[in-house]
Amino acid sequence: MLDSYRRVLARPGALAFSSAALVARLPISMVGLGIVLLVEGRTGSYGLAGTVSAAFVLSEAAFAVLHGRWVDHFGQARVLPAAISVFGAGLALMMLAVEQDWPRVWTYLFAAVSGAALPQVGASVRTRWSYLLDDAGEKQTAFALEAVLDEVVFVVGPVLVTLLATSWHPVAGLTSALVTGVVGTFAFAAQRSTEPPAGRSSGPVGVRPAMPWRLVLPLALVCLTLGALFGAAEVTTVAFAEEQGERWVAGWLLAVWSLGSLVAGLVTGAVAWRSGPEVRLRWGSAAMALAMAPLMLVQSIPVMAVVLLVGGLAIAPTMIGAMTMVEQGVPSGRLTEGMAILHTGIVAGVAPGASIAGLVVDHSGASAAYGVALAGGVLGALAAQTARPSSSVRA
Numbered sequence: 001m002l003d004s005y006r007r008v009l010a011r012p013g014a015l016a017f018s019s020a021a022l023v024a025r026l027p028i029s030m031v032g033l034g035i036v037l038l039v040e041g042r043t044g045s046y047g048l049a050g051t052v053s054a055a056f057v058l059s060e061a062a063f064a065v066l067h068g069r070w071v072d073h074f075g076q077a078r079v080l081p082a083a084i085s086v087f088g089a090g091l092a093l094m095m096l097a098v099e100q101d102w103p104r105v106w107t108y109l110f111a112a113v114s115g116a117a118l119p120q121v122g123a124s125v126r127t128r129w130s131y132l133l134d135d136a137g138e139k140q141t142a143f144a145l146e147a148v149l150d151e152v153v154f155v156v157g158p159v160l161v162t163l164l165a166t167s168w169h170p171v172a173g174l175t176s177a178l179v180t181g182v183v184g185t186f187a188f189a190a191q192r193s194t195e196p197p198a199g200r201s202s203g204p205v206g207v208r209p210a211m212p213w214r215l216v217l218p219l220a221l222v223c224l225t226l227g228a229l230f231g232a233a234e235v236t237t238v239a240f241a242e243e244q245g246e247r248w249v250a251g252w253l254l255a256v257w258s259l260g261s262l263v264a265g266l267v268t269g270a271v272a273w274r275s276g277p278e279v280r281l282r283w284g285s286a287a288m289a290l291a292m293a294p295l296m297l298v299q300s301i302p303v304m305a306v307v308l309l310v311g312g313l314a315i316a317p318t319m320i321g322a323m324t325m326v327e328q329g330v331p332s333g334r335l336t337e338g339m340a341i342l343h344t345g346i347v348a349g350v351a352p353g354a355s356i357a358g359l360v361v362d363h364s365g366a367s368a369a370y371g372v373a374l375a376g377g378v379l380g381a382l383a384a385q386t387a388r389p390s391s392s393v394r395a
Helices: 002-007 014-024 026-043 046-074 076-099 104-119 121-132 134-167 172-189 213-243 247-270 277-297 303-311 315-329 332-364 364-382
Strands: none
Touching: 002 014, 014 026, 014 121, 014 134, 014 172, 026 046, 026 076, 026 104, 026 134, 026 172, 026 213, 026 247, 026 332, 046 076, 046 104, 046 121, 046 213, 046 247, 046 303, 046 315, 046 332, 076 104, 076 172, 121 134, 121 172, 134 172, 134 247, 134 315, 172 247, 172 332, 213 247, 213 277, 213 303, 213 315, 213 332, 213 364, 247 303, 247 315, 277 303, 277 315, 315 332, 332 364
């Protein structure tokens, strides 16, 4: 099964840029949870922690498409290092504002600055694969590989940030996110031999290719609703672990959830699918919604781990299907932007999902708050029925 992965990683420079991108993406699984752990630990309010985390992810969502457009136009080596530098400065100042109990507005402001600057490494690495590979089957494998690495990020990140924040110091988890993001992004951007040329266009010289909005917008809506599911489940799982008297286990539970997705992603990349990616998107989103239903009834940490593991099996096939549809239907000159739009949908959904779930936790407890994740999943399954492949596949 692993032969298909060996073939794509054997391409010159592929292993190096994919590994660097793995490290660079760790902050996406660490910052939101790290903010919740830091702010709740200092103030005792999940509602406040959820809104600060929402400021980060909403700002990220607002600027993600612009980041993608800049990367397509100016190139990865120019945009990514500048962006990650601003991200690091903003995150450091946010931690200082919380620790020094500065007026709350500064906490929100610095969280927003760091979120706005977070570079689109996930979209950039997929664009790099699309540029490097010509065969559609190899691209499917490469996208599955990156989906698996996304889940590695979400297995390692939550555990790392939770352990550091709860066993050492509340700011230690976010500091590790800052360091890995800066180091990984600079290492990724430095690899110029595999970087797609800046300003690529499939149309006449100087003419920006059209974005196939009839394809991209429904997919962005699916990602928006599933982002709400992710945000709500993350905050609620932290609260569930605390209700059980084992707050430190929250990161492990989220890691188990991602482990299920990792396994499913490996299988997705190794199998030669007869059905199109839109079929996996529809079935996968329905399975994600179904997996949220039992969480409201679980009152045991071991049982919760099992349910999350099974539920995670639906995540990677769903997201691989969406990314493959974008890669097939969006012009190469706007591919990073197109993938950033889907990422925008996810992070824009995370913010209200986390905030609403945090408020429900404060008033009704974790079991009720899992209903927010269930609602996001149901809306995502419905939205997936409207997504259709582009009538013309990108050359």
